[in-house]
Amino acid sequence: MVGGAGGQVRAAVVGTGLIGGSVLLRLREAGLDVAGWDPDPAIRRYAAERGVPAPDALEEAVAGRDIVFLCGPLPTLAATLTRVAGATDDRCVLTDVGSIKADVATAAFAQGIGHRFVPGHPMAGADRAGLTAATPDLLDGAAWVLCPGPTGMAAFRRIAALLIDVFHARVVPMSAPEHDTAAALASHVPHLLAGALAGAVQRTPLRDAVLALAAGSFTDGTRVAGGPPTRTANMLLGNRARVLAELDAVRSFLDELADALGVGDGAALTALLDEARTARSALGDRSYTTHRREFPAAVDHAGELAYLRELGAAGGHLSGCRVEADAVSYTAHLPADPTVG
Amino acid sequence: MVGGAGGQVRAAVVGTGLIGGSVLLRLREAGLDVAGWDPDPAIRRYAAERGVPAPDALEEAVAGRDIVFLCGPLPTLAATLTRVAGATDDRCVLTDVGSIKADVATAAFAQGIGHRFVPGHPMAGADRAGLTAATPDLLDGAAWVLCPGPTGMAAFRRIAALLIDVFHARVVPMSAPEHDTAAALASHVPHLLAGALAGAVQRTPLRDAVLALAAGSFTDGTRVAGGPPTRTANMLLGNRARVLAELDAVRSFLDELADALGVGDGAALTALLDEARTARSALGDRSYTTHRREFPAAVDHAGELAYLRELGAAGGHLSGCRVEADAVSYTAHLPADPTVG
Structure with missing residues (x-):
């Protein structure tokens, strides 16, 4: 789990719009020590009025935290990542919630923080916007993509365990390009x-x-x-x-x-529409098989990484991630879909 | 109104699936004398068990009727039209509910029944199928296209008046090709x-x-x-x-x-998406202006026809059609949409 020596986990959320605000409220509800930051002073005041510490300086909000969620708009993400990385120490793990992952994964690797940044993407509707629309349960039970990299397996495990515990997330591990x-x-x-x-x-x-x-x-x-x-x-x-x-x-x-x-070829047209229907039907009611898988905690990260990426590419997800002294065990679910072509 | 000499209107529905069955049940509920026919004997028995006369011969079901709705599948429509036209007398008006109109309009004209056949298309969901799914209120308040032709204005008026009275339809008059x-x-x-x-x-x-x-x-x-x-x-x-x-x-x-x-042209991309949004936004909450329009009952069908087709092409519809001794009056609604480009 996140946090050291059995103490209260300290989390920060940078960018407190709909998604970031909902993450923040849920983390607080779950009993974490939270802080928020937003570039808009009015948003910071609103957060403070709701009882969430929201200092004026981003650096102050993230200093000494165990985990930081980067939730600002896509175009600002790379710059925010650099700033937050510089204001946190090396045991603080970072993740984001942007809808595109390869560029930010590459940027983190180039900055030498691939071991503590894990790109993320919770699948949540965005019909509304802003902190005023945020609710603690917006992301409850959501599919939540995390993109573990070769050097970031320990950070992945900590973030996955927190998302499953706090958000009941279905964690979908994938490579960023996939x-x-x-x-x-x-x-x-x-x-x-x-x-x-x-x-x-x-x-x-x-x-x-x-x-x-x-x-x-x-x-x-x-x-x-x-x-x-x-x-x-x-x-x-x-x-x-x-x-x-x-x-x-x-x-x-x-x-x-x-x-x-x-050409008026009704048979060919029907066959193509039938092919399309197969994918659409698989969306409606999927059933899953469940399995458990263990890996050594300290070695064989390559095998663990390959397993996780294959799981996500096959439409699977994790509902459990338990880190023991010398092993990590995953509870995983794979589509058991008779219509798979 | 349909029917002569103030007597009870006699209607028939040929093809009693979801749409035809729903038409039939609503017409009966409104107090019309109804009969149904379907090529499937099991469906005819089911209809009879629900108290709807459903003779074995199509000719028997439609003989002597004031109005017949053709509700079978598209590929059978032209043949059914020929058969029903031959089994009904010249004062019986006919309409259909198929989703395509130009071919059947041409077929009716070629058969010399353009003066009493008015192509129709009620806009109703078709997630379900069959008479067992039919309900009297399936088409209540629906947009219902009718395609008046140059020789069929009297038939159009009778059918439009009945659809508005019985189904509270928003009658959308259009040319079949449009x-x-x-x-x-x-x-x-x-x-x-x-x-x-x-x-x-x-x-x-x-x-x-x-x-x-x-x-x-x-x-x-x-x-x-x-x-x-x-x-x-x-x-x-x-x-x-x-x-x-x-x-x-x-x-x-x-x-x-x-x-x-x-080419990464964000301004052009945004402008195109904004153009698209204009149409989509107009779908959500349209407001309408209402007007009334009168035409002589017996002459000037060309002016009346042109008016009706323009109304439908502009997104308008009729909520009233009253035929008096020497005039017909329409209550009509046109989109009053500030986003029209």
């Missing part, structure tokens, strides 16, 4: 498709008739096109190469659908 | 995009990780990819040329998004 590829399909490309559909409707002379006839397929398929354009653009730009690569895969499937439709 | 173009964007192309996204995920080695990370954008954007492939394929094939044309418009917007992303 996370970003999966996120491209799971979130970023869908934003492009929604934008293209809504954008084409905006340009047609029949726009208002289309909106009057909008069926569930249109309403659902364009929902995220209603979100803030700047936030969506930042997300897409931050994962540009992978988004474009996965978009090509989607366009290629779309071409096959259009070709079958164009 | 309906099919709007439906391509409002429903058919979204099915292709959902299929392409789910299909590409089915093919990636990271499929299960993508599903584990699936955010709302993916879940919403692929929802209709979980529907029956054959039904979706029939819908797409039935509107092939228009679906492909509107898909090109969507692909073109998608190309612009990808180009802006590819």
